[in-house]
Amino acid sequence: MAMDGIERVKTGINGLDGLIGGGIPQGFNVLITGGPGVGKTIFGLQYLYNGVKNGENGLYVTLDNTRQELLKQARLFGWDIAALEKDGKLAVLEVPLNTTDMDLFELVKTNVKKVGAKRLVFDSLINFSINIDQFKTPLDYTVTNPKVAEVMGNEKMYYSGKSKERVTYLLLDELSKLGTTNIVITASSEDGMMTKDGVSEFATDGVIVLELSDTGGEILRTVRVTKMRDSKIDPKLKTFDFGEKGIVLE
Ligand SMILES: Nc1ncnc2c1ncn2[C@@H]1O[C@H](COP(=O)(O)OP(=O)(O)OP(=O)(O)O)[C@@H](O)[C@H]1O
Ligand SMILES: [Mg+2]
Numbered sequence: 001m002a003m004d005g006i007e008r009v010k011t012g013i014n015g016l017d018g019l020i021g022g023g024i025p026q027g028f029n030v031l032i033t034g035g036p037g038v039g040k041t042i043f044g045l046q047y048l049y050n051g052v053k054n055g056e057n058g059l060y061v062t063l064d065n066t067r068q069e070l071l072k073q074a075r076l077f078g079w080d081i082a083a084l085e086k087d088g089k090l091a092v093l094e095v096p097l098n099t100t101d102m103d104l105f106e107l108v109k110t111n112v113k114k115v116g117a118k119r120l121v122f123d124s125l126i127n128f129s130i131n132i133d134q135f136k137t138p139l140d141y142t143v144t145n146p147k148v149a150e151v152m153g154n155e156k157m158y159y160s161g162k163s164k165e166r167v168t169y170l171l172l173d174e175l176s177k178l179g180t181t182n183i184v185i186t187a188s189s190e191d192g193m194m195t196k197d198g199v200s201e202f203a204t205d206g207v208i209v210l211e212l213s214d215t216g217g218e219i220l221r222t223v224r225v226t227k228m229r230d231s232k233i234d235p236k237l238k239t240f241d242f243g244e245k246g247i248v249l250e
Contacts, residue, residue: 006230009119009181012050013043015238015249016208016223021231024206028229029172029182031125033195034210038221039240039247040185041065042073043210044121046246047183049079052089056118059111059180060092063127067094077246091115097127103136104128105174112178120178125186126196128171129164137170165199172203194226205229213237223249 002008008023017023024030032040041064048058062070070092074081084090093111095104112120122128128135175182184204187196194201194209201207206228213222224237239250 004230009056010050010054011047012053013046013247013249014243015240019225019234019236019238020206020228021233024181024228025230026181027176027179028205029176029184029203030206030208030228031195031200031204032183032185032208032210033188033201035188035212038210038212039242040210041070041123042077042242043208043247044123044183044185045070045074045079045081046077048090048119048121049074049081049084049246051119052084057089057116058091058119058121059108059115059117060090060121060123061095061108061111062092062123063095063097063131064123064185065094067092077242077244079246088115091117097131097134100134101136102134105137108174109178112180117178117180119182120175120180121183121185122171122175123185125168125171125184125200129167129197132164132167137167164197168197168200169203172200201227206231210240 002022007026009026010017010023032043034040044060048060051058060070071081081090081092085092091111091114093107172184175184186200188194189196194207207226209224209226211222213220220239221241222237223240225233225235240247241250
């Protein structure tokens, strides 16, 4: 434990922990947001892999990729997820989206217990809200206020009457009850908004933005920490690249 009494979980991602006061405060929900293909999933895999090296077990919950895709991606950086699964240190939970009435929260809880997870990655929040009708949730909220319905327009129908904002808060609340330190992945919006749902950046304890940026004709991957509660952050824009062992900040 540090002098400030806050226990921090090191991401182990080269150059990142220094930007957030040494690591993520234990128990936090930290949002990773960014455009397609920028490296969000690799970030999540690396966070869990580094956890295992630190003696902390992890659970990867994916709605976005198959287990096989994740294993293959990890292998490119020398991370043998299958071996760690065999040792009971890590688990990949591929959430099926072609069933209805699945109790996702119960499933996640069971798997956290089973692997003794201290770290969790949820990939992705946006896919969860898009598929909300597949899941059994304690949520039966519908938008009944005509003004709200009007503002939400077609989106309201898209989310079948359950507001994406409410659904987002619900999931984050459930994740924070697990006691794990969580990386929650979502998508940024083309119109420059930090997230597509517009609320998860406020509802999480920390926000890390990954972007492809055009800096003077050169396209670079960049990372910036915009929020980490209880922490002194360095909000500067840093570039990053994929090295042989994953993401490295420059
Ligand atoms: N071994 C590797 N070396 C260098 N770059 C790689 C390697 N493996 C993957 N990449 C890069 O990483 C990108 C994919 O990363 P990742 O799957 O983490 O992105 P993502 O942000 O999760 O994407 P999506 O929005 O589709 O979920 C690819 O576009 C590729 O350019
Ligand atoms: Mg991804």
